[in-house]
Amino acid sequence: FTSALSLTLALFLFNVQCISSAYVGKGPYNKLGSGVYHEPLCLQEGGICLLKEECPEGSLANKTGLCPEQSIGGVECCHGISVNERTCRGFGGECFTFRCPKRLTIERAEDCSSSEKCCLLV
Numbered sequence: 001f002t003s004a005l006s007l008t009l010a011l012f013l014f015n016v017q018c019i020s021s022a023y024v025g026k027g028p029y030n031k032l033g034s035g036v037y038h039e040p041l042c043l044q045e046g047g048i049c050l051l052k053e054e055c056p057e058g059s060l061a062n063k064t065g066l067c068p069e070q071s072i073g074g075v076e077c078c079h080g081i082s083v084n085e086r087t088c089r090g091f092g093g094e095c096f097t098f099r100c101p102k103r104l105t106i107e108r109a110e111d112c113s114s115s116e117k118c119c120l121l122v
Contacts, residue, residue, distance in 0.1 A: 042066040042077035049075050056080040086110040088118035095119075 042049050042061065049067035052060070052074050059080030066077035081091060088095050088109035095112035100119035109118035 036070060036073075036075055039067045039069055041068065045077060047077040047079045050078040050082050052076045054078075054082040054084050056083055088112055091118065091120065093118040093120045 036049055036051060038049050045061055045063065045066055047061050047066065049070060055076060055078035059078050061077035061079060064076065065071060067075045085091060086109065088106060088111055091106045091109055093106045093109060095109075095116040096119045097116050100117045104120040104122065106118040106120055112118050
């Protein structure tokens with residue numbers, strides 16, 4: 001039992017590290033051009049590093065200091081999408097011409113053509 005638990009924990013930590021290393025670095029995933037980048041501590045808590053003022057109200061992580069390399073610049077860990085996000089893909093969607101269920105339609109996306117709707121990919 002102990003070795004199975006150890007193996008499971010090791011695989012989990014390996015996966016978290018792989019996910020973290022895919023996104024961490026100086027600006028590898030910078031949608032808004034702000035220079036903010038993801039950091040492992042925040043990713044491991046299920047959030048993304050954003051400027052504090054871009055994080056939707058009530059979405060800041062309970063813990064502070066999860067984006068330590070950028071905290072001096074006002075960056076905090078956020079469990080939401082930037083209030084400045086306007087792209088369909090930024091919301092986890094795709095622009096489609098077919099009918100999208102209302103509950104999956106993302107109205108805030110501004111980059112779909114007039115004949116398309118931004119539909120959340122689930």
